[in-house]
Amino acid sequence: MASATDARYGHRDVSDQNFDYMFKLLIIGNSSVGKTSFLFRYADDTFTSAFVSTVGIDFKVKTVYRNDKRVKLQIWDTAGQERYRTITTAYYRGAMGFILMYDITNEESYNAVQDWATQIKTYSWDNAQVILVGNKCDMDDERVIALEKGKHLSDQLGFEFFEVSAKENIHVKQVFERLVDIICDKMSESVDSESAMGGGGKTIRFTDSVPPIQQKCSC
Ligand code: GTP
Numbered sequence: 001m002a003s004a005t006d007a008r009y010g011h012r013d014v015s016d017q018n019f020d021y022m023f024k025l026l027i028i029g030n031s032s033v034g035k036t037s038f039l040f041r042y043a044d045d046t047f048t049s050a051f052v053s054t055v056g057i058d059f060k061v062k063t064v065y066r067n068d069k070r071v072k073l074q075i076w077d078t079a080g081q082e083r084y085r086t087i088t089t090a091y092y093r094g095a096m097g098f099i100l101m102y103d104i105t106n107e108e109s110y111n112a113v114q115d116w117a118t119q120i121k122t123y124s125w126d127n128a129q130v131i132l133v134g135n136k137c138d139m140d141d142e143r144v145i146a147l148e149k150g151k152h153l154s155d156q157l158g159f160e161f162f163e164v165s166a167k168e169n170i171h172v173k174q175v176f177e178r179l180v181d182i183i184c185d186k187m188s189e190s191v192d193s194e195s196a197m198g199g200g201g202k203t204i205r206f207t208d209s210v211p212p213i214q215q216k217c218s219c
């Protein structure tokens, strides 16, 4: 059943009508922080300690149920390596949510968070929602970034924050559920302000499609 909200915020995928909304999410952050591992843990419940650095960009699809709605998540896993930056930033504009990841055992990845946040500001919609995530919290012995430092940075940036472990499956599902919830909240806020302003309010528009760069679906 199509609605005005669908038309504004969601994609109706002709090949799969079995959802109410489609949200595009992006996982970004330095190479080796664990973006691919985090996605595989969430989508397939698998983990491997081998490091196979992502080439360009890839995605997986997962459907979740929130507030009686079927939400199809198209989750894009970006390469952290600098040389792929032009390809990956081309996808920012289509995303409603970002998971910005650093590694709690790698100071450089934490120091790069500000730059990644600037990239989001530069290339994405104003209303895109962001969660800051410190991965590898199972490696407490090798921790160099205290939990408080992560919290402090997220407060400064205005993002929500979680420490997670793709390896031990800590807070993985929670991050995605929270991101879906804050996107939904933003959507209803926007609909409310639009109706309060007689349809002339500032709204988020999630109708643009991602650029047609060749990629293979790994789902
Ligand atoms: P790029 O694709 O190069 O951007 O890297 P990535 O961020 O996708 O990193 P990836 O998921 O490939 O993980 C890098 C390495 O960290 C791999 O050897 C993983 O096994 C390991 N790793 C990922 N998550 C965790 C975690 O939560 N705990 C531990 N101990 N290791 C992890």
Ligand code: MG
Pocket (backbone or CB within 6 Å): 035, 036, 037, 052, 053, 054, 077, 078, 079, 080
């Ligand atoms: Mg990767």
